[in-house]
Amino acid sequence: MTRNGLRPTRRAIGTVMAGLLLAWSAAACASSGTAPGAGSADKGPKSxxxxxxxxxxxxxxxxxxxxxxxxxxxxxxxxxxxxxxxxxxxxxxxxxxxxxxxxxxxxxxxxxxxxxxxxxxxxxxxxxxxxxxxxxxxxSTMAFGVPAGNPRNIKSIADGVANKDLKIAVLPGTFEEGVLKKAGVTAGQLVTVNDPRSGLEAVKAKRADAYFYTTLSLRQLVKDDKSFDVTEPPKDSPVxxxxxxxxxxxxxxxxxxxxxxxxxxxxxxxxxxxxxxxxxxxxxxxxxxxxxxxxxx
CATH class of the missing domain: 3.40.190.10 (Periplasmic binding protein-like II)
Structure with missing residues (x-):
């Protein structure tokens, strides 16, 4: 298509495309509640x-x-x-x-x-x-979910620090992950999982030796599964x-x-x-x- 008998230049096409992209971006931001370039949609307090x-x-x-x-x-x-x-x-x-x-x-x-x-x-x-x-x-407290009988004898966070061969399943972004990292358990020892039940599945599949999570949640997850034990809350873990x-x-x-x-x-x-x-x-x-x-x- 031409205007006044002239074919549009690449610069003109680029300008139009940029304008369309900018308009699309503004519309998308408006629908999501964010301003262009904003890190969040925080519009201030609600009453x-x-x-x-x-x-x-x-x-x-x-x-x-x-x-x-x-x-x-x-x-x-x-x-x-x-x-x-x-x-x-x-x-x-x-x-x-x-x-x-x-x-x-x-x-x-x-x-x-x-x-x-x-x-x-x-x-x-x-x-x-x-x-x-x-x-x-x-x-509440935290504990380890381990195979029945606790074959690796994991009873404390210090055990994970001392034995670099141990693999421990954790949920990313949780307090439990932070506690282990703070104590000195290396990133290579941590097996991240997507949801609470996946931690036990990682242990069952032998990708991890233990699953570090909240005590009550672990007990509820394993209550009908005799192939797992839940340790006592480690004395070196914080309340x-x-x-x-x-x-x-x-x-x-x-x-x-x-x-x-x-x-x-x-x-x-x-x-x-x-x-x-x-x-x-x-x-x-x-x-x-x-x-x-x-x-x-």
Whole structure:
């Protein structure tokens, strides 16, 4: 096609194409809620009234008893159920739940793909620099999932540091991975897996000698499988405190949430909920977010 009898030049074609690409990019960014070149879609805080009208979208992990989504779509597990109970006191409902991996939770929160994370996410120093955590609602331990009889006699993190031949399965982005790396377990010893059950599959396939994960989750995963044992929590592993993660802009919501959470933790409803999912309701007493935010990792 020509205009005024002249064939368009390469520069003209390039200019048109660049303009089309720019327009497409702007449209795509608008649909995703991001500005061109922006690292996230954080548009600032939402008011509590807005959350009351719109509800809250929550990210969870497929990691019972901490969190999961059932076949009927219900978001459940200790962390989401605590969230639901506290939000109810604020007049807010959970409108939707998304299962995702731990390493995607904080980026997705910043990008506004969900409003909060309720997945038993452990509070630690590096995460406290990226999100706001509620006060701890769950305190628990970690352990090793090993073949029955524990043939490699893995009982501590120090065993993994001392024996460089040991392979340990971990979920990427989790507190457990950070603990092992901090202790001196090398990257070559770590076998990363996609989801909680894949850690046991890695051990069963002999790609890993052990799977380092939360104690209660391991016990639930192996409860019907006699080919695995769960070790006692290693004495050299830290106690983990978990809470709900909020965007750094949601200070109003966090303040209101913490006020109601502290009241809720003093009720029999909280005690019964913790026992239902296998957690010790007494373990959380005296544990604070400020303390947990000093935990390396």
């Amino acid at each position: 509590i009234d807005t959350y009351r009208k719109e509800g809250i979208k929550v990210a969870v992990a497929d990691a019972p008893p901490y969190s999961q989504i059932l076949a009927d779509g219900k978001v459940t597990g200790a962390s989401p159920e605590i969230l639901r109970a506290v939000l109810k006191r604020l007049g807010i409902e959970i409108k939707d739940g998304v299962v995702t991996t731990y390493d995607a939770m904080i980026p997705g929160l910043a990008a506004q793909r969900w409003d909060v994370v309720a997945a038993g996410m452990v509070i630690k120093e590096s995460r406290c620099k990226q999100v706001l955590f509620s006060e701890p609602d769950i305190v 983990t405190g978990a809470g709900v993660a909020f965007r750094t802009t949601d200070t109003e919501l966090l303040k209101a949430y913490n006020e109601e959470l502290n009241k809720f933790k003093a009720t029999t409803e909280y005690v019964e909920l913790m026992k239902k999912f296998g957690f010790d309701p007494e373990a959380v007493k005296g544990v604070t977010t400020a303390e947990m935010c000093k935990t390396a990792g």
